[in-house]
Amino acid sequence: MDLLGSILNSMEKPPTASEAQKNAIKKQKEALERKHKEEKNMLNRFRKRVEEKVANFIKDGTKPYLQFEPMDQMYRAIVRDVAELSGVLVFSFGQEGIDRYPIVYLKEKGPSEDELTVRRNGGVWNEEKAAEMARNREELEKQVDLDSDDKSRKRKHNKELSGTFYKQKYAHLIGETAAIGAAHKTNANKSYGEVPSENKKDQRSIEQTMADIRAKKIKKAEVDKDDWEEKNEASTID
Template sequence: MDLLDSILNSMQKPPTASEAQKNAMRKQKEAIENRQKEERNMINRFRKRVEEKISNFIKDGTKPHIQFEPMEQMYRSIIREVSEIAGLQVFSFGQEGVDRYSVVYLKDNGPSEDELTVRRAGGVWNEDKAAEMALAHFEKRKQAAIDLEEEKNRKRKRGKEELSGTFYKQKYAHLIGQEAAIDAAQKTGVNKSYGEVPSENKKDQRSIEQTMADIKAKKMKKAETEKRDADSGEQI
């Protein structure tokens, strides 16, 4: 026996496991395997329930959506997988690890912007909330129509003021004074028929007799002028 063999023989051999320890290890392994098997079975049962629920939802066709209870991400992923295979839309709302849940919609009838806004804010979406949001949109459109009509009326009124001169009176009153602005507005008021000259100024205010007398006087003056011109020509 050489030195190496002597050293090896002198070393203490590792203790062998007792029968009790072996049984404990075997039971622990079996427990782990059973737990894993139960988890697989539980997931399969959950998938089956989801498939049945999704199938009934599609067959019914009257419900706007199907909502699941809050659950862990692993189970929500199963809902998403089953729904997408069936050609449906899936949205998740809520805080992860607290109350996050999934909602499934038909492919051609997804959630409205109002519903997404409410759910993402942590609110509850139902018929009452939908009616409330619809009324709010109606009131908003109604007010917008009123504002638009008022703006049109203001523009029409301003156009009339510009034609009457009132607009210029208001525009330049702070520069030249109120009285001067009024006077300027009156002088520059536009007449639709005759331009910027008041139509009254273009009317003949004379009577018929005065008009005839003026015409006769003009003729006599013209005749006298022609006679003087003729006499002057003969003298030359």
């Protein structure tokens, strides 16, 4: 025997499990397998019941919804899967881990916003609650319409008042502005000789005006000549 073989033989071998321990481990494994199998069978049975309920619900077509009892998330997932495969809607309401439950609806008869609001708030949905919500909505819509009409009237009234107050408050300024504008226009007309035709006194044509000017010059020349002759005669006499 070589040295390595003698060393290995001299080493302490690992302890081996006793028959009792082996049997205990085997039973534990078998029990776990049975548990998994039972859970699987239970889920399968639950799924079959859900499929039957959903199929009957769709076939009947008169019920507003199909409500299930509160259940864990794993079972709700099965209900959701069956509902989606069957072509119907499913919603869950309630608090997780306490009373959360699924409800199935036909697609053409899905829940209203009022029903979703009530159920999500933990309320009970029935015909009385539906009628109450409808009345509340009608009253709310009427109030909104009244508020809208009132706001429109107030805006119109305020607009009219603002125009009146503006004219009253700035009447003196408006008058002064108008007067200044008129004076400015008049001064501009005077500065640039722009006198309105109705204000002109001389309505003669250019030819008439020139003839009158020449006549005045001739007359003035004759007067000046007469005055000069008179002065010369006076000086001669003196």
